[in-house]
Amino acid sequence: MKTHCCMWLAAAIVCALNITAFAQLTPAGTQIPLQALATYIDSGGNSYNTVSNTVTLTVAQVADVQVTLAVQEATLNPGGSYNFPVTVKNTGNGDDYYQLNTGALPAGWSVVFIEDTNGNGQRDADENNVINRTPTLRMNDEYRLFVTVTAPPDPVTGSTVRELPFRVTSNFDNQKYALHSVAADVVNPFSPLWTASVPGGVSGDVTITGGKAIIGSSTGELYAYWVNGQNAGTTAWETPVSLGAAMPGRVAARAGVLYVPTADGRVQLVDPNSGAVHGTRTVASGVSIVASPVVQNGILFVPAQDGRIRSYDANGMLLAVSSQWGSQFSSTPSAPGTTHLWAGTGDGFVVCFRSSDLQGVWSEMVSPGQPITSSPWIDIRTNTLFIGGQNGLFYAMNATPDPTVPHVRWMYDAGAPIVGSPFFDWVAQVVYFGTTDGKIHAVHASDGTPKSGYPIQPRDAGRFLGMPIVVRKQGSNTPYIYIGSDNGKFYAINADNPQEFYLYDGSNNGESFVRSPSISGLSAEDVVVAASANGKVLAFPLK
Incomplete structure (x- = not known):
């Protein structure tokens, strides 16, 4: 067996x-x-x-394909195009080529396939060959192309990401295919009319006066640029003013004089026409001045980083020194009248000072244990002071020197630190300010209730550290918010319809808008000027 x-x-x-x-x-x-x-x-x-x-x-032929996208999402301007680099690989076991087709596209969008002739993943000027299939590829061969997307030409309201599908199909076996999509949205561009560069970077705000944008550098020079006309964007002085130290604050312009604060404790008096220095006020040697000086009745008031305010007469004689309020003074005083001024202090108070001797008439704690860097805005018609704290609380106060009148009118919780100053839109009676979580708040001046639809968080916003500007161009009833964030974005936003906005993106150029912009006027020829920390100065048109 x-x-x-x-x-x-x-x-x-x-x-x-x-x-x-x-x-x-x-x-x-x-x-x-x-x-x-x-x-x-x-x-x-x-x-x-x-x-x-x-x-x-x-061995019989088996078809297959692999599609790789180097970039999957992009932002376009209206009517703009983007070239998505794509690699098609024959992962079958025989020679094959692949048909290229788009799926259903949103209205107004178009997609074409362009050959990447040199295979470098960047579309060159001479690469314009529109294709609908790949060449024949051997087993494991790759072919590079672009999926070129073009957005509709009209300006947009809002920002919606669109999925744009395409299909790569084997010619040998049409049951073998790869379905993919690229994503794109459209943002209205906010393009500067002119740009300039401040060597050494910018550490302070921009001041516009006499048709010039005045900007201090981090290396101790003061520059002036023409704002409008045929010389717009060019220097207005033959040489920059040597300050001897950086200008971390904001230049004050009053009665034909520029008051320029410096990081070494001085205020320099500069002629805005020639750039000549006419005098110097040494406030406190080695003590930085990061807020703006203020002039009231010919008296110069200077807040310094030792927590005190000092006053000087026209001849530079020291008149008074305030008590110390914390270890710094980053809030620019507001002096709307002739007898008093108001400011936020380094130890979290809002204080009403008597101008004659800088004695505190009354004080109100706003941000316990945190310095107030926001500067007060006072509506002189209603004697209302608006100011925010780094604890996220925003206040309306009675701007009266009478200590018996209740100081606080209302309080609004923004939920995030308020570093920059507010802007009061007197037409709509609304106060605007930004917060460090990338939001813009708008509250009614009368009672602190939010404006409908606010707060808003603009697309891709970083921290808002400066003051917004909210204005209506002559001939328009539409208010626009102009504001920059620390991640290089600068916005023009329709304040009444925030879904309509324009965006400048300088993030790829290392730009950062941490200070407040300035406006030259309200005519069609006027501009908003913003300065990036890396020294780039940009002038944007009014919307």
């Missing part, structure tokens, strides 16, 4: 289970000889082998 152990059936089963995977790894047309071997042992323990006839297996 013989015991048999047959192997032919097992070999056939294994071959059937793995034929597809095997074929994908083996070039089509490959011939593979197959033989089956059987071994058996008889009752006497003798082993016997037998071999079948040779059968030749020819």
Whole structure:
């Protein structure tokens, strides 16, 4: 009696289970000889082998494709295009080419396929060959192309990401395909009319006076640029003013004099026409001045980073020194009348100072344990003071020197630190300010309730550290908010319909808008000027 152990059936089963995977790894047309071997042992323990006839297996073609996107999402201007680099790889086992088709596209959008002739992943000027299929690719060959997307030409309201599908299909087997999509949205561009560069970077705010934008550098020079006309963006002085130290604050312009604060504790008096220095007030040697000086009745008031305010007469004589309020003074005083001024202090108070001797008439704690860097805005028609704190609380106060009148009218919780100053839109009676979580708040001046739809968080916003400007261009009833964030974005936003906005993106150029912009006027020729910390100065048109 013989015991048999047959192997032919097992070999056939294994071959059937793995034929597809095997074929994908083996070039089509490959011939593979197959033989089956059987071994058996008889009752006497003798082993016997037998071999079948040779059968030749020819590997059939199996189609497949792999599509790789280097970039999957982009932002376009209206009517603009973007070239998405795409790589198509033949992952089948035979020669094949692939059809290129788009899916259903949103209204107004178009998609075409462009050959990447040199395969570098960047569309060059001479690469304009529109294609609808790849060339024939051998097994594991790759082909590079662009999926070129073009947005509708009209300006947009809001920002909606659109999915734009496309399909890559094997010509050999149209059941083998890859479905992909790219994503794109449209943002209205906010393009500057002119730009300039301040060597050494900018550490302070921009002041516009007499048709010039006055900007101090981090290395201690003061520059002036023409704002409008044929010389717009060019320097207005033959040489910059040497300050001897950086200007971390804001220049005050009054009665034909520029009052320029410096980081070494001085205020320099500069002629805005020639750039000549007419005098210097040494406030406190080695103590930085980061807020703006204020002039009231010919008296110069200077807040310094030692927590005090000092006053000087026209001849530079020291008249008074306030008590110390914390370890710094970053809030520019507001002096709307002739007898008092108001400011936020380094230890979190809002203080009403008597101008004559700088004694505190009353104080109100706003931001316990945190310095107030926001400067007060006073509506002189209603004697209302608006100011925010780094604890996220925003206040309306009675701007009266009478200490018996309740100081606080209302309070609004913004939920994030308020570093920059507010802006009061007297037409709509609404106060605007930004917060460090990238939001813009708008509250009614009468009671502190939010304006409908606010707060808003503009697209891709970083921290808002400066003051917004909210104005209506002559001939328009639409208020626009102009504000920059620390991640290089600068916005013009329709205040009544925030879904309509314009965006400048300087993030790829290392730009950062941490200070307040300035406006030259309200005519169609006027501009908003913003300065980036890296020294770039940009003038934007009014919307």
